[in-house]
Amino acid sequence: xxxxxxxxxxxxxxxxxxxxxxxxxxxxxxxxxxxxxxxxxxxxxxxxxxxxxxxxxxxxxxxxxxxxxxxxxxxxxxxxxxxxxxxxxxxxxxxxxxxxxxxxxxxxxxxxxxxxxxxxxxxxxxxxxxxxxxxxxxxxxxxxxxxxxxxx
Amino acid sequence: xxxxxxxxxxxxxxxxxxxxxxxxxxxxxxxxxxxxxxxxxxxxxxxxxxxxxxxxxxxxxxxxxxxxxxxxxxxxxxxxxxxxxxxxxxxxxxxxxxxxxxxxxxxxxxxxxxxxxxxxxxxxxxxxxxxxxxxxxxxxxxxxxxxxxxxxxxxxxxxxxxxxxxxxxxxxxxxxxxxxxxxxxxxxxxxxxxxxxxxxxxxxxxxxxxxxxxxxxxxxxxxxxxxxxxxxxxxxxxxxxxxxxxxxxxxxxxxxxxxxxxxxxxxxxxxxxxxxxxxx
Ligand SMILES: Cc1cc2nc3c(=O)[nH]c(=O)nc-3n(C[C@H](O)[C@H](O)[C@H](O)COP(=O)(O)OP(=O)(O)OC[C@H]3O[C@@H](n4cnc5c(N)ncnc54)[C@H](O)[C@@H]3O)c2cc1C
Ligand code: FES
Ligand code: FES
Numbered sequence: 001x002x003x004x005x006x007x008x009x010x011x012x013x014x015x016x017x018x019x020x021x022x023x024x025x026x027x028x029x030x031x032x033x034x035x036x037x038x039x040x041x042x043x044x045x046x047x048x049x050x051x052x053x054x055x056x057x058x059x060x061x062x063x064x065x066x067x068x069x070x071x072x073x074x075x076x077x078x079x080x081x082x083x084x085x086x087x088x089x090x091x092x093x094x095x096x097x098x099x100x101x102x103x104x105x106x107x108x109x110x111x112x113x114x115x116x117x118x119x120x121x122x123x124x125x126x127x128x129x130x131x132x133x134x135x136x137x138x139x140x141x142x143x144x145x146x147x148x149x150x151x152x
Numbered sequence: 153x154x155x156x157x158x159x160x161x162x163x164x165x166x167x168x169x170x171x172x173x174x175x176x177x178x179x180x181x182x183x184x185x186x187x188x189x190x191x192x193x194x195x196x197x198x199x200x201x202x203x204x205x206x207x208x209x210x211x212x213x214x215x216x217x218x219x220x221x222x223x224x225x226x227x228x229x230x231x232x233x234x235x236x237x238x239x240x241x242x243x244x245x246x247x248x249x250x251x252x253x254x255x256x257x258x259x260x261x262x263x264x265x266x267x268x269x270x271x272x273x274x275x276x277x278x279x280x281x282x283x284x285x286x287x288x289x290x291x292x293x294x295x296x297x298x299x300x301x302x303x304x305x306x307x308x309x310x311x312x313x314x315x316x317x318x319x320x321x322x323x324x325x326x327x328x329x330x331x332x333x334x335x336x337x338x339x340x341x342x343x344x345x346x347x348x349x350x351x352x353x354x355x356x357x358x359x360x361x362x363x364x365x366x367x368x369x370x371x372x373x374x375x376x377x378x379x380x381x382x383x384x385x386x387x388x389x390x391x392x393x394x395x396x397x398x399x400x401x402x403x404x405x406x407x408x409x410x411x412x413x414x415x416x417x418x419x420x421x422x423x424x425x426x427x428x429x430x431x432x
Contacts, residue, residue, distance in 0.1 A: 016160035016201065017191075038153050040189055041337075043252060052228070052255040058188045059256065062160055063181075063205065106251070127336035128250025 001065040005030065006074030014061045020054075021045045023061035024071060032072040032101050036130070043129030046102035046109075047071045053109040055128070072101035075108060084108055087146035088139070095133035103129050107143045117147045155191035159200040166209060166313060169202050170288050173311055178202050180313060182224055182261035185253050210260070210315065219321060220284075223260020223314045230259060237321025240347060244275045244329040250337045260314045266368065268303045268403075269339035274363035275329055277371050278345035282318040287311050293318075300368040325349045325357070326428045332416055334407065340364040341407045342416040346424050348379070350432045355379045360392075360421065365402040365413055372396045375421065384429045392425065393418045 002011045005028060012027055024030045024047065033056060036044030040058040047056045048070040075082045081089065084107050094100045103126065110117070110125045122143050123136070131139060161178070163169040172178060178200040181187055190196045204210060210224040219235055230245035231254060248254055248262070248271050262272045263283070276296040283299045285292050285308065296317075299306050308314060327347035331340045343363040349356040358376040361369050375396035382388040402413035 015157070017155040017158050019154070019188075019192075022154075038192070040185065040253070043250075046252060053252050054256050055252045059184060060160075060181075060188065060201075063184065063203065109251070124336075125251050128252045 001062055003064055003067060003069055005069045006071060016060065016062050018061040019057055020047070020049075020059040020061045020064055020069075021056035023064075024056060024069070027061075030071050030073050034098055034101055036098060036102075041130065042099070042102070043106060043126075044099050044102040046105045046129065048105060048109060051109075051112075053106050070105070070108075072105055075104065082108075083149045084111065084143070084146040087142040087149060091138050091142035091145055093134060093138040093142035099129060099131040099133075103131065103139060107146065110143065111147055111150060117144060119144065153192040155188070156194055156197050158191070158198065160203065161200055162203045163207070166204070166207065166286060166315065169204055169207075169313060170286065170311070172200070172202055173313075174288060176200055178310075180204055180264070182264075183226065183257040184261075185249070185257035186261060186265045186267070204313070205258070217321065218318050220316050220318045221259060222316050223263075224258045225260075227254035227257045227259065227262075235321070237323040237325070238279070238319060238327075240275055240279070240322075240327040240329050240345060241319075243327075244271045244331075244345070247271060247329065247331050259317070263299075263317065264306060264308060264314050266300055266302075266304050266306045267339065268367050269341075269343075269364040269407075271329065271331060271340060271343055271363060273300055274343055274361040274369040275345040276317060276319070277369040278347060278359040278361035279319045279322065280359075283314060284316045284318060285312050286315045287313070291315070296369075297371060303367045322347050322349070322359075324351075325359075326432065328424060328428075330420055330424060332420060338407070342402075342413055342420060344417070344420045344424060346421070346428075348384075348425075348428055350384070350428070353383055353432075355382055355384055355388075360396065362396075362417055364407075365400055365417060367403075370400055372400075374398060379425070384425065389422060389425045389429075393422045396421050 034044040036042035045056040179198040181201040181203045210222040212222040214220045281296040283294045325347040331343040345361045347359040361371040375392040378392040397414045402410045404410045
């Protein structure tokens with residue numbers, strides 16, 4: 001199969017049963033994407049496939065054949081945090097950090113698709129991402145903050 | 153968790169998919185949002201997957217007097233499109249799972265999967281939709297009400313593909329899909345698909361279907377009849393509400409007991425009918 005991940009083309013052979021998350025982590029060594037629940041519940045494994053967020057524990061690698069993937073590693077360049085990452089840091093939106101990669105990729109999806117973000121909308125759109133540490137308030141604040149920064 | 157070893161086939165069109173399925177132990181893969189979890193848990197172990205997820209010929213929304221929706225149309229596409237006279241579909245689509253599931257899952261996958269707590273089956277039952285099914289023998293049509301047979305069971309046989317769904321627009325109907333859940337993202341404890349047509353203060357037609365209350369969508373014709381040709385007074389509404397739980401014995405499970413579900417059905421229907429009356 002062929003995929004473009006964070007702008008880089010890869011070609012590899014996979015078994016059909018290989019899950020996308022394992023392909024990213026084990027074959028491509030992109031371990032930023034986490035496996036939390038492994039049952040489509042927690043969103044820790046969220047990546048973008050052709051611009052739409054998906055749970056990579058519930059997609060076969062082969063389903064992404066020929067597509068473009070964005071993982072948490074692709075959000076920043078030159079070791080500079082992207083505005084969403086910076087907003088998460090400034091708003092104390094992470095504690096253990098396990099959910100954070102998926103949360104930020106989902107936030108990136110939300111911010112690239114929604115213009116008028118309200119707190120309610122953010123809460124609705126991240127309900128596929130579970131955080132066991134923060135209580136969500138700071139995550140919601142961070143996403144709203146990032147949205148202001150990106151518009152400014 | 154890995155699925156067991158499996159073969160993968162990606163057809164170029166529906167014809168190729170049907171040809172491959174004949175005589176092979178194969179399962180259709182659409183969005184995979186129900187199938188992949190079952191493969192991972194090894195509840196299902198087909199020999200092959202036939203990936204129809206990218207077949208452009210199955211992904212469309214054609215509006216008209218009758219709207220047809222291709223089976224691999226994704227939840228998010230339906231959630232972002234208002235179809236005139238069928239607003240209830242957008243309404244339901246935006247309540248399926250979470251954003252990530254809606255980005256991948258398909259309407260045909262959900263209907264074929266026939267989870268007794270899923271959202272579309274009740275909606276398409278209330279809409280009197282027609283399922284259009286293709287096999288190598290040709291096309292056949294079936295009413296939604298006959299299509300759903302039981303939990304995770306439809307009239308589809310392993311050589312058939314649900315190709316599209318056909319629905320007549322309910323012009324001038326007030327319509328809503330409501331879903332009661334205990335936690336965000338859950339399957340429905342109880343869901344209600346409701347559409348009524350009110351003309352000069354009189355109810356001309358009513359469609360009432362529930363999800364989560366039995367082993368398949370439950371259309372309550374008795375409740376519908378209680379409000380047809382009435383002014384939807386409080387007493388008409390309470391007759392319909394009582395009728396809606398007659399002859400149904402909802403399941404008890406971790407989401408709620410049978411009696412609790414009945415109570416939720418009643419409140420849901422009562423509140424929704426009152427809202428529709430008061431808004432007209
Ligand atoms: C976390 C989570 C939450 C969810 N919450 C909800 C919810 O609240 N409400 C809800 O309704 N659903 C919910 N779902 C299920 C979701 O809607 C799925 O997308 C849907 O049930 C299956 O669609 P799919 O395209 O992913 O199908 P797949 O998983 O690919 O297929 C499902 C089944 O249908 C068969 N199939 C698929 N397409 C066809 C076809 N065209 N013809 C014949 N057979 C076919 C497959 O062989 C398989 O047996 C949830 C799923 C997850 C993972
Ligand atoms: S690991 Fe994929 S949703 Fe939890
Ligand atoms: S920061 Fe620990 S799970 Fe979210």
